[in-house]
Amino acid sequence: EDQVTQSPEALRLQEGESSSLNCSYTVSGLRGLFWYRQDPGKGPEFLFTLYSAGEEKEKERLKATLTKKESFLHITAPKPEDSATYLCAVTPRNYGQNFVFGPGTRLSVLP
Amino acid sequence: ETGVTQSPTHLIKTRGQQVTLRCSSQSGHNTVSWYQQALGQGPQFIFQYYREEENGRGNFPPRFSGLQFPNYSSELNVNALELDDSALYLCASHPGSLPNEQFFGPGTRLTVL
Numbered sequence: 001e002d003q004v005t006q007s008p009e010a011l012r013l014q015e016g017e018s019s020s021l022n023c024s025y026t027v028s029g030l031r032g033l034f035w036y037r038q039d040p041g042k043g044p045e046f047l048f049t050l051y052s053a054g055e056e057k058e059k060e061r062l063k064a065t066l067t068k069k070e071s072f073l074h075i076t077a078p079k080p081e082d083s084a085t086y087l088c089a090v091t092p093r094n095y096g097q098n099f100v101f102g103p104g105t106r107l108s109v110l111p
Numbered sequence: 112e113t114g115v116t117q118s119p120t121h122l123i124k125t126r127g128q129q130v131t132l133r134c135s136s137q138s139g140h141n142t143v144s145w146y147q148q149a150l151g152q153g154p155q156f157i158f159q160y161y162r163e164e165e166n167g168r169g170n171f172p173p174r175f176s177g178l179q180f181p182n183y184s185s186e187l188n189v190n191a192l193e194l195d196d197s198a199l200y201l202c203a204s205h206p207g208s209l210p211n212e213q214f215f216g217p218g219t220r221l222t223v224l
Contacts, residue, residue: 042218044201044215087153
């Protein structure tokens with residue numbers, strides 16, 4: 001069964017304290033791995049797509065990496081406005097276009 | 112370019128009632144997917160529509176049904192509402208049939224009493 005897990009469940013950082021979020025997946029052939037940011041009560045906002053092991057993408061303070069079993073979202077020198085839930089999702093090769101989402105990591109960045 | 116929109120924003124229903132949620136896809140996107148997100152959990156795939164046809168379905172009972180219209184907007188219908196149907200319902204769209212990133216609407220918060 002296709003499955004996505006994320007760790008930690010919640011993370012509190014001081015402003016400027018860099019860290020990484022983990023997304024581990026078990027999937028029958030990976031088409032793509034996606035990172036989203038979700039603010040409370042709102043829809044997920046697209047951040048990155050990764051397609052193959054070794055691929056990296058960067059956007060401002062965020063950097064996403066992908067291996068054959070997991071992905072990391074690295075947050076460098078975070079600011080309070082980076083506080084949100086970060087969701088990881090995969091598109092399995094034989095499951096059409098829909099996503100299998102992980103439960104998310106709730107990030108709080110304190111000033 | 113207009114993003115994905117959903118209506119209504121919030122909805123309160125009682126157990127056993129029926130509800131219809133609406134979604135307008137982003138301009139140029141002909142594929143729409145619906146997700147259910149319970150509090151504190153990740154979204155769960157309900158079904159997807161591509162060019163007005165259902166193109167995949169998650170593990171949801173038949174009382175969850177949908178439609179896609181020629182302008183690619185979509186509806187999600189839920190019959191015989193249960194308390195556990197209380198959730199944020201998300202609509203997402205993307206163009207074509209390739210594994211592109213999906214763009215989500217703001218969601219409809221459904222509360223079943």
